Each structure stands twice: as C-alpha cells, then as structure tokens.
Amino acid sequence: MSGGTGMSGGPGGIGARRAARRDEAVRAAVEQGLLGPGTSIVGLLDVTGIRESAAALRAAFEAVTAPGTPVLHAFAVKASPLVPVVRLLHEEGIGAEVASPGELALARAAGVPPERTVLDSPAKTPDELREALTLGVAVNADNPQELERVDALMAEGTSASPLGIRVNPQIGGGSIEALSTATATSKFGVALRDEGAREWVVRAYLDRPWLTRLHAHTGSQGIPLSLMAEGVAETYALAEEINERAGRRQVDTLDIGGGLPVNFASDETTPTFADYARVLREAVPGLFDGRYGLVTEFGRSLLAEHGAVVARVEYAKSAGGRPVAVTHAGVQVATRTVYAPGAWPLRIAAYDGKGLPKQGPDVVQDVAGPACFAGDLLAVGRALPRLEQGDYAAALDTGAYYFAHHYAYNSLARPAVHGFAGRAGGGVAFATVREAQTVDEIVAEAGGEHAAALTDLAGRGGSAGS
Numbered sequence: 515m516s517g518g519t520g521m522s523g524g525p526g527g528i529g530a531r532r533a534a535r536r537d538e539a540v541r542a543a544v545e546q547g548l549l550g551p552g553t554s555i556v557g558l559l560d561v562t563g564i565r566e567s568a569a570a571l572r573a574a575f576e577a578v579t580a581p582g583t584p585v586l587h588a589f590a591v592k593a594s595p596l597v598p599v600v601r602l603l604h605e606e607g608i609g610a611e612v613a614s615p616g617e618l619a620l621a622r623a624a625g626v627p628p629e630r631t632v633l634d635s636p637a638k639t640p641d642e643l644r645e646a647l648t649l650g651v652a653v654n655a656d657n658p659q660e661l662e663r664v665d666a667l668m669a670e671g672t673s674a675s676p677l678g679i680r681v682n683p684q685i686g687g688g689s690i691e692a693l694s695t696a697t698a699t700s701k702f703g704v705a706l707r708d709e710g711a712r713e714w715v716v717r718a719y720l721d722r723p724w725l726t727r728l729h730a731h732t733g734s735q736g737i738p739l740s741l742m743a744e745g746v747a748e749t750y751a752l753a754e755e756i757n758e759r760a761g762r763r764q765v766d767t768l769d770i771g772g773g774l775p776v777n778f779a780s781d782e783t784t785p786t787f788a789d790y791a792r793v794l795r796e797a798v799p800g801l802f803d804g805r806y807g808l809v810t811e812f813g814r815s816l817l818a819e820h821g822a823v824v825a826r827v828e829y830a831k832s833a834g835g836r837p838v839a840v841t842h843a844g845v846q847v848a849t850r851t852v853y854a855p856g857a858w859p860l861r862i863a864a865y866d867g868k869g870l871p872k873q874g875p876d877v878v879q880d881v882a883g884p885a886c887f888a889g890d891l892l893a894v895g896r897a898l899p900r901l902e903q904g905d906y907a908a909a910l911d912t913g914a915y916y917f918a919h920h921y922a923y924n925s926l927a928r929p930a931v932h933g934f935a936g937r938a939g940g941g942v943a944f945a946t947v948r949e950a951q952t953v954d955e956i957v958a959e960a961g962g963e964h965a966a967a968l969t970d971l972a973g974r975g976g977s978a979g980s
C-alpha cells in the first residue's frame with residue numbers, strides 16, 4: 515500500500531508498522547504453538563497499537579482544549595469486554611463507559627475507579643441505579659421514567675455520582691441503520707425535537723440542581739464526522755440554554771459519546787482522533803474554551819484495528835468452479851460480517867502453514883466459516899493468494915465487536931485471545947487475555963447440570979393443573 519501519507523499511513527507510517535507487527539505476531543503464534551492443528555482459531559490483540567491509539571486520543575483532545583480542562587476519556591467497554599483490555603486502557607489514562615451490570619463488574623475487576631466510570635444503559639433497573647449511585651459512578655438518565663427513579667434515590671441521601679440526562683438531537687442517521695443512534699425514532703435518550711421535549715429537559719435541570727451533565731452519543735460506524743459534530747453542537751447549545759435560564763453554570767460537563775468510524779478498507783487510520791477533534795473545534799468552539807469539562811466514550815476506534823482473528827484452513831475445496839477455503843472463523847466470531855456482509859466487509863490476510871504471508875497470484879475465492887449454514891462466509895469472491903489446507907486466514911480489524919463478542923452458533927467454542935508485544939531483545943511475547951472455552955464448559959453452559967430437568971418435570975400425559 516503506498517497511497518497513505520503522514521501520521522496514519524504510507525510506507526513506514528503507523529499503519530505499515532501495525533501491519534508488520536501483525537505479520538510477525540501470526541508467525542510467532544504458529545512457531546510458539548498458539549496456532550496449529552490442535553488450536554485452529556485464536557484472537558490476537560496488538561498491545562503496542564492499543565497504547566498508541568490511547569495516546570493519540572489523549573493528544574487529540576489536549577491539542578484543542580484550554581489548559582486545565584477536565585477531560586475523561588471513558589472506553590466503551592462493550593467494544594471489547596475483556597478485563598485485561600480495560601486494565602491496559604486504564605493504565606493509559608482511559609476510564610470506562612459501561613452499559614450493564616456485567617460491564618460495570620468488568621470495569622471494576624480491571625481496577626477502573628468509580629470516578630472514572632460512566633453508566634449509560636437504556637434499561638437500568640432500580641438496583642443498578644442504586645449500585646451506581648452508591649459507588650459514585652456517573653449516570654446519564656435515558657428518559658423521564660428513569661429520572662424519576664434517580665429522584666427517589668436522591669431523596670434518600672446524597673451521592674458522589676455526577677448525574678446527567680441523555681438526549682437525542684435527532685440529526686439523522688448514517689449508512690448503517692442498526693447503528694444510527696440519532697434518528698427521529700431512535701430508542702436512546704430524550705428525543706429533543708419531539709414536541710415539548712426540549713422544554714421538559716430544561717425544566718428537569720432547573721428543578722434539579724444536582725443534574726450537572728448533559729450526554730449525547732450520535733456517532734457510529736457509517737456516520738460522517740460533520741453529522742457527529744452537528745449532534746455535539748446541538749447538545750452544546752442546549753447546555754448553554756439550560757445554564758442561561760438557570761442563571762449559573764449548572765451543566766458543567768458535556769459527555770459527547772463515542773462513535774468515531776473505523777477504516778476497514780486498509781491499514782490507514784482514517785479518520786483520526788485528531789481529525790475529529792479539529793472538526794469539533796471548528797463546529798463548536800465554545801466546547802473547548804475551558805467552561806465545560808468533557809467526557810468521551812470511544813469504543814471501536816480505540817480497539818478495532820488492533821485485533822485480528824486467525825483461523826486455520828481445514829479444507830480447501832472447489833464448488834461451481836470457485837475455490838472455497840473452509841476455515842474455523844465464521845459467524846461465531848464475525849457475526850455482523852456474516853449476517854450483514856454489505857455493511858461490514860472485512861479484509862482477509864492469507865498466511866501459509868508457517869504463518870508467513872502468502873504471495874500471489876491472487877485467485878478469486880470464498881473464505882468460509884465452520885458453521886452449518888450456507889451463509890457462513892467471511893468473504894465472498896475475494897481475490898487473495900489461493901488458500902490451501904493448513905494455511906491460515908486472518909480477519910483483520912476485528913479488535914472491537916468481533917471475536918470478543920462470541921455467538922454460540924453450532925456450540926462453537928469461544929477462541930482464546932492473546933495480547934502480543936515485541937520483546938526487548940527481538941521476537942514476540944504473548945500474554946493470555948482469555949482462555950479458549952472448553953467442551954466441558956460448553957456442556958455446562960448448555961444446562962449440563964440440569965440434564966434431567968425436563969424429563970423429571972411433571973407434565974407427561976397432560977395432567978397440568980391437577
């Protein structure tokens with residue numbers, strides 16, 4: 515690839531170095547036995563790359579904010595719900611955005627303190643709200659009913675939790691409907707343009723001096739930066755209106771969400787965090803003049819390009835004249851790509867049995883997964899060096915929302931995940947992030963302990979109720 519320039523791409527650029535680290539890691543994984551005939555699929559995470567992205571995020575906002583502005587970058591844990599990943603980011607100065615009891619527990623297990631944690635799910639129960647307020651975790655209320663629950667808890671006593679309301683600026687969606695959070699009918703937040711809604715939000719703040727944050731998350735894969743900035747601008751304007759009517763700086767922090775899209779087409783990082791920070795500064799200069807603290811919630815853009823799932827080619831066959839590589843990576847690790855290939859195409863890299871990059875000539879072929887349905891394909895009609903039995907196929911840019919998001923079709927096991935980094939003296943060191951799921955665990959999680967539960971249940975002969 516030679517088209518990139520500057521920081522993010524081009525020969526010798528960040529993207530090229532990332533690709534070189536990945537190639538070295540695949541070879542080392544084969545050499546060190548993490549991949550082989552007995553271990554036919556593995557997820558790999560590039561620790562150096564993750565650290566670089568965290569540093570790039572911090573630097574991007576430092577470059578545009580007034581000195582001393584409090585900025586909390588909270589990693590959206592749903593993008594990579596793995597404790598060691600959350601811990602690594604915590605060490606890099608990134609907090610956690612969580613959206614379920616499980617994600618909150620993961621963040622706590624990673625050592626992220628409550629004051630660096632934000633809870634934003636659309637369906638928080640009273641118990642979850644109570645836990646968050648007791649811990650001092652920031653909470654963004656999604657809707658009026660949830661705010662009533664927060665009212666009740668606040669009436670019982672004080673909390674260290676910064677509290678806000680999530681709004682939906684309804685600026686419109688992007689190219690992927692299922693991921694568009696700011697459409698007119700999105701399920702998230704208070705829909706600002708609905709009749710009476712904006713006034714309701716303002717009154718909610720005027721009535722509750724403890725509401726000090728305002729939250730919107732309008733971006734996602736498929737949404738242009740300009741539209742994301744529009745959502746932030748609307749949220750900023752609302753905060754200004756609230757503060758003006760309150761006659762004081764009641765809203766002191768804006769949570770602008772995450773949603774920076776990722777380039778799945780090459781190793782070039784585009785857009786960068788710096789690109790987005792610049793677009794935001796142009797669109798909403800007041801956001802950065804030091805009057806507001808900031809919270810961000812990036813997920814995919816911190817992790818996606820630092821992960822690859824690598825799978826062995828079990829069989830290489832041909833059907834209807836087309837070569838088909840049957841691998842061990844399919845719908846269980848690349849669910850979105852398999853079910854919505856148009857929206858989520860993935861690059862595939864071909865490696866030989868020793869883990870070395872395969873050289874051409876390219877052959878148009880399908881790369882299939884192991885699941886028993888015809889659509890279980892990672893790539894269709896893709897030009898690649900021909901994959902043969904015993905080779906490896908790597909699905910790239912799968913560090914977020916892919917192999918850490920297992921889908922248990924065909925009871926396929928969750929693969930192990932390993933982090934890798936260069937060793938000081940040369941070579942690659944690996945660390946286990948998550949063990950592979952065993953067949954015994956699959957049986958246990960499938961109700962193995964309750965094998966006789968249904969046959970023992972009274973009900974044979976239809977005598978229910980007697």
Ligand SMILES: *Cc1c(COP(=O)(O)O)cnc(C)c1O
Pocket residue numbers: 590592593611613634731733734735771772773774811812813814815
């Ligand atoms: C999913 C989500 C994020 C992260 O989105 P990315 O596209 O992964 O950056 C941030 N905030 C909220 C509220 C979310 O639901």
